[in-house]
Amino acid sequence: MEGRSMKDLLWDEFQEAVQEGLVRDRSILDVLSKLQDSACRVQRSVTKAVTTCGCIKIHATKPEVPPEISLRELRNYLDDHVEGSLCAHCQEVLEEEVGRQLFYLAALANILNVNVYDILLKEHKKVAALGIYNI
Secondary structure, rough: OOOOOOOHHHHHHHHHHHHOOOOOOOHHHHHHHHHHHHHHHHHHHHHHHHHHHEEEEOOOOOOOOOOOOOOOHHEEEEEOOEOOOOOHHHHHHHHHHHHHHHHHHOOOOOHHHOOHHHHHEEEEHHHHHHHHHHH
């Protein structure tokens, strides 16, 4: 583990803590269903921020993209469709749900004997190398 920063070690520590903390739902089938459920809860928390709280709005329209632009220029014509920002409550709920998603992702990685940090490194290298072509 030489040459690794505290941030790097945090990923490994998190994965180890999940391994120690996962008492129930140790079956891969349980973990897969919990991972799927947590993804739905993330989506639901964003939906609630829009429909119940109203702290954010979604305004989506078809982008008007000139046919002659390059892929690099495309980013100038695309939008995330979100207006506003999460209030403190909605942000707290979203962070909790994303945390749960990370927990079950680490649990799945543990069951299948893969390291989340190593996967993160591979994805980072891929995104850094391919940039906008990483599709």
